[in-house]
Amino acid sequence: MNELLRFIGDGDAIPDKPVPDGLDGKDLLEIYRWLVVLRTFDERAVALQRQGRLGTYALYWGEEATQSGPMYACRDTDWVFPTYRQSSIGALRGVSPATVLAWWRGYGGTHGFYNAREHRVAPICVPIATHLPHAVGLAYAAKLRRDPIAALAWFGEGASSEGDFHEAMNFASVWKVPAVFFCVNNQWAISTPFSKQTATATIVAKAAAYNMPATLVDGFDPIACWKATKDALERARGGGGPTLIEASCYRIGAHGTADDPKLYRDDADAARWRALEPVGRTAGYLTRLGVLDDTKRSAIAEEAKRLIADAVAEMESMDMPGREVLFDYVYARGRPDSFAEGLDELAAVRRPPEVQPLRPQAPPSTGDADAPKGLK
Amino acid sequence: MNELLRFIGDGDAIPDKPVPDGLDGKDLLEIYRWLVVLRTFDERAVALQRQGRLGTYALYWGEEATQSGPMYACRDTDWVFPTYRQSSIGALRGVSPATVLAWWRGYGGTHGFYNAREHRVAPICVPIATHLPHAVGLAYAAKLRRDPIAALAWFGEGASSEGDFHEAMNFASVWKVPAVFFCVNNQWAISTPFSKQTATATIVAKAAAYNMPATLVDGFDPIACWKATKDALERARGGGGPTLIEASCYRIGAHGTADDPKLYRDDADAARWRALEPVGRTAGYLTRLGVLDDTKRSAIAEEAKRLIADAVAEMESMDMPGREVLFDYVYARGRPDSFAEGLDELAAVRRPPEVQPLRPQAPPSTGDADAPKGLK
Amino acid sequence: MVEALNLGHHQAMASDDRVLLMGEDVAKTGGVFRVTAGLLDRFGEERVIDTPLAEAGIIGSAIGMSLYGLLPIAEIQFDAFVYPAFEQIVVHAARYAWRTKGQVPASIVIRIPYGGGVRAPEMHSDCPEALFAHVPGLKVVSPAGPADARDMLLAAILDPDPVIFMEPKRIYRAVREEVPQEPPLDIANGNGAGGEILSRARIARPGDDLAIITYGPTVPMSIEAADQLSRERGIEARVLDLRSLYPLDVAAITGSATACGRALVVHEAPRMAGIGAEVSSLIHERVMLDLEAPVMRVTGFEVPFPQFANEDDYLPSVDRIVAGAARVLDW
């Protein structure tokens, strides 16, 4: 059985473990800073959605460690494959957070999408588990080219039920490609609990079906997430094949802003798990280590607020995309005749007034990076 | 690790084991008789194909034990789900072997199909792994109805790569349904060897992904196949949930009559495995046990020949289906307007002469049940 | 329409214990659109099943249940998530009757909330109906209002063949209408009168100057466009709500075209080889001499459904329908 990898205690019953090799104070601060940036983005996005300035938004409150840790383990040349739950992860790779906000605002084209190759970040994947074979194919290509890079793909425990998960895991292990499958087991797939998703006690148990190494980590601990991913990526780049990582955690918030968890689960559970949430817990660990103090902490919080506030401002300054955006980028080369006809058909009618779905408003008050006030 | 379950020796290096509880001499003879019937059907079908009286045929020479044993373990009320590789298995359940031959002759409608409910035999499944979820759903329904029956589905090791296999296994274990998944690991999926299909050493290794019990058996030993299936079916009917069985064997013949294994594998392997083929081996075991003697053996062979010869005669006596068969049975109730138009359109033109694809010929000489002369 | 569908589920499950509901998040929450609310409490978790997240598994196991005599209703959470189940639907559900001499059809209902207009994220607004209509062996229907939704759902459950039941998301909460409590069909006794409502088009607005032929999400706005044409041009357009997309009610389609002499087909799905192409072809083939102008189409464009800020640019609007009507009228 896999033991749970964990470094960060809770300052109470769960003991701290020493920082693993390969991370110095600067690294720890950067991992923490990423947590804060992600948290700030998430809370701001929830607030914007409440104000009618974004559409339905899939929050990730509490799951920041599953993003900050693995991302920090990547080299810039590694490719990452996010789902809707890691929508803002590209921001840690040069994708403008304004682009991500614009995507949630329902903008396409140059507003809401980005060039995946420029950032080595695949487009945010909405259909469950379907991006996993892409990571495998990309890793195959890199291996064919003898490029020492790896592909890292996130997915939820619910995704493990889909055929595409299975096919991707199988191809990856048969081909021995440099891919890392990072499962965020937050115990819920919308209203469906883990126990209705699989008969196994863990997701790592499924690695046996592919003869693949697997690691179980505390998904609220960014250092554990870093360590497991780092080891897996190194093995992958070195020709050792794929790895399955399961980050055990809990979806503290709703599935998305349209979801009401009270319909299907006991809030008390979420409250219990919340005590282990990564931002405060990591801050405590770094403080106990003497790496973080109040000054640094508020500087990091301020910087994150500024970053996200700028992104919000940039997103709000974007023009509503024109009608022609419908016909943009469908093909890389050439446009079928019907596109010109479509544009003509549109030009002949008034643009519906309701086409502007979300009214820009005065910028909202800035959030607080540490306090989970975006959720309850 | 799973140990290989095996009862029947080879009269040489592999020792015999005692007959397991639950089988008396009559049972053993019946299991053997079924082997012979299946073998006779298969060899005759290959011969018919060579004579142009059947279309492409998927032979199963050597895999009879994976059919006779499990079928004998079933109660008449259990449902079975064959693939093209178990096409004639319905004959052990009252489906006319002439119907199965007609199916391979390219006949549909009342000639080539049968009522699955009447026989508790699902239609022969061609798209790989897609029947496995059906077995799960049927088992769920039986459980809901509190009927003490189970569903038994065959599939190849190649099928384990498909998403549908995974989804079926997962549903079965989450729902704890009375289903038995019987994998015939014949080491080949057309030209693709087991080693390119999965990174695991066995198929049973995959049961861990579903927290499902699994058994590995000698796929050339009908008693081992019977025993594993019998235990699994009993557990299933008793509420103990699903089981995965892997019958390890070898595809001694071609994938189908259109396939030429010389293109991709060494015939010497097949020849080695052939020494373990089930018909002769079981005959030897039963003879050593004193259950079978030459008289009984040739009586069984003669009976099988008659049975299949009758089926061939019946198949050949079937009228070529009329054109209206195209429009039969598409819907259980009601016909779209377009069907009448289609019939009219057909009535307005001559029937193409080449519509009779396979010319009936004089009945072929009868085959020999024990000699594998249909193959090389 | 949500309430009407909910009522239909309750009535079907209460009157026949072979009926069963399965899908992602249909039980405990009552579905992401609340269509199946209250069913779990009333009928228990054996008959109201929150499945694992796997659409092929859902449809495949529904087929197996039907093989054993149950009448499963399988919900696909959103249109674009039916694709992983495509193989099960087209190679098995569509062919089970055919492969069993008509004796064991896959008696399942596949419910799919579909189409745009609700400001949903990527991949939550597809109109895949033509894909299913093209595949022989399926029935494909789409109600356009609450009463039809309830009645057609009951008829679909009664129908022994597999029915793809397309629910226009846009109409879920937009259209309100009184639904008689008493169901028109008696499920437990296999009352088959429902065949009519499943397969016969309905005149949603009378008129003899132009036939606007449409279904599902674009019915309400086609009626609005017809009203506008009446006000602005004194043209009375008939709106024909197809209800069934396969099989098509050919007599009603050609009859309306002949009666009006002019026809426009409206749907939200892309134009290329859509339902509109078939309707247009049928009319020209059969009654071209009765036409004063070619049949035209107002449809979704041949592009991916846009991100939602632009969805109103994509969706056929009242204005686009009126403009399309003008192309036919002024031809």
Place this chain on the structure above:
Amino acid sequence: MVEALNLGHHQAMASDDRVLLMGEDVAKTGGVFRVTAGLLDRFGEERVIDTPLAEAGIIGSAIGMSLYGLLPIAEIQFDAFVYPAFEQIVVHAARYAWRTKGQVPASIVIRIPYGGGVRAPEMHSDCPEALFAHVPGLKVVSPAGPADARDMLLAAILDPDPVIFMEPKRIYRAVREEVPQEPPLDIANGNGAGGEILSRARIARPGDDLAIITYGPTVPMSIEAADQLSRERGIEARVLDLRSLYPLDVAAITGSATACGRALVVHEAPRMAGIGAEVSSLIHERVMLDLEAPVMRVTGFEVPFPQFANEDDYLPSVDRIVAGAARVLDW
């Protein structure tokens, strides 16, 4: 055509090391139809891959390879086995360009042997092309002869967008034709002249009395039917081979209809919402006044492809095409 396709694969892989082939049984055996024979020996098993048996895995990983800059060709063994990959094709391959500002299209070619006429077992004879043509973001093409097959394959590989390359099984060994050794396109230099051959219809037989519009498997018999019409009725029918099913060559279609004044569409796939419905609609919408009769269709019926003993009853035959032509000519 098998040899021509084989030549195309060899030329593409030799001229550009980004090109790679993957599928079930494509390497060691050279494919169940021998289309890919000799590639493994020449290009090695890293570039000629016998994959595990999983179509979504094949297409999904091909998309990932393309993301990294390779140009994968993915073979689906038979038509009906593309359905498990349907989701990967329609939600990902079709939308990758769109989701990356046009900068990272899924540059893959999906080769699918399709259609009947080779006495194959159940599920080995489907014509799913309309399903793909209906989905925005894909290109769908089908060659009807050896030279086109080679040239269109090279053009499809060069094309940055995902191309569904439908190979008529019936023509694999039936039609023979000289194929110039010299490839018309230079892959390694990205010579894009191939766009034409991928998207422009071709007149396969000249004539001005009737346009028979068809593609892929039904081209040869349409020519035969045209020859018969010439002999028997003195009618010269033009056979227009569409080549590209999406996008359609609208100008060639309407031009042929106008030139001949009468048109018949022929295909093997079911009629309902097929390519023929679109072609017919386009012609009526645009040039109805040039027509002397409505466009008619001769197609597969709206039933599952039959067991092979009856396949000649199902397939459009020369006789059915001639009878269809008569419906248009004698209208």
